[in-house]
Amino acid sequence: MGEKIGGTCPAIQGIFSRGDICRFHMDRPNCDYYPMSEHPNELTRMLREWRRRQDPNEVAGFTARYGRRRKHGLTQKEVAELTGVSERWYNKLERAVSAPYSDDFLDRVSRILNLDDDERHALFVYAVAREPAPRPRPDISSLDPYMVDYVRQHEMPAYISDQAWDLRIYNNEAMKQFPWMKYGINIMVWVLAFPEAKFQLIDWEDAWAKPMAAQLRMAAAQHRDNARLAEVVREVRERDEAARRVFDNDVTSYTHPDGSHRRMYLPHHADKEFEVVWLAFAPLRDQSLRFIVSIPADTSDQPASAAIPEAMPSASLGAPSMPASTYAEATAL
Known part of the structure; x- marks a missing residue:
C-alpha cells in the first residue's frame, strides 16, 4: 500500500496511503479530507457573517449581562459564553481549525446564531464533513386534536409536556418567549443545563x-421504569456542573409549579424584568401530561375581564406602571 500518510476520511472512516483514491471523494488521492483545511475561508466567512447579523436583543437577558448595544452583532466571546464553551474553542471553529467538534456544540452554535436549516446544513458540512441529523419535532400524534387546537389558540404562552418534560405541543406565544422550543429541546435539560437559560432566568439557581x-x-x-426520564436525568447531570451539583446535593422538595412566581427576561425587551405566574393543569384522560400557561403576576387582584391580552398589564418589576398591553406585546413580538 505504500507509506502511510495518516489521513482519515471522516465520511467513510477510511485511512489512506500514498496513491490511494478515496471512493467517497473521487478527486482526492490520499484523501486526508477535512473541509477545515480545504475550505477554511468559506467556514470563516459564514460564521463571521452570521455573528455580524445577529441582533443581541433576540437573546433574552443579553442586555442585563453585557449592557445596551445599538448595533447588531455578537463577539466571539459572547457566542462562546452562550454556547457554554471557552472562547478559545469557539475561536478554533471560526478559524476553521480541524478539531472533533460535537454535534451538540454545532447545534448550540446554530441555535445561538439563529441559523435556518440550509445554514445549519452548511455549518455541519464545512465543520465536520457530514450532514446534521434532522431537528427533533414535538410529537402530537397521541394528543387529542381539540387539545392541540386549544393550546395553539391560547392567548397566553402555553405548552404541553410529557412525563419526561419533552415538549408535545406549544403555541406561538410560548415560542416567542422561549425561542429554543422550536428546536425540540427538553424543558428540564434547557432550564438546568443550557448556558442561555442562566441569561434569561433571573435568580437561576434558587x-x-x-x-x-x-x-x-x-x-x-x-x-x-421510564427510560426517557432516566435519560433526561443523565443528560442534565452530564451537561452542566452547576446542574449536577444542584441535582445531587440540594434538598429542596417541590411537587409542581402551579401558582409559582418567577422572574425572567424576554427577547427584544433589553434588561426589563418580567414576573410571571405559572399555571399547571393535567388532562383527566392522561395525567402524565402537563399543560402549562404563563401569565403576568400582576393580574391576580384584577377581575377576570382584565386578564385578556388587550388589557394585560405589564409584569415589570421595580418600575412604575406601564401601558396595559406591555406583557401581551412582549409575548406577541
Missing part, C-alpha cells in the same frame, strides 16, 4: 434550578 431539579428527582424516583 428560583428555577432548585425547584425544577427537585421535580425531576421526585419524578425519577416515582417512575423508575
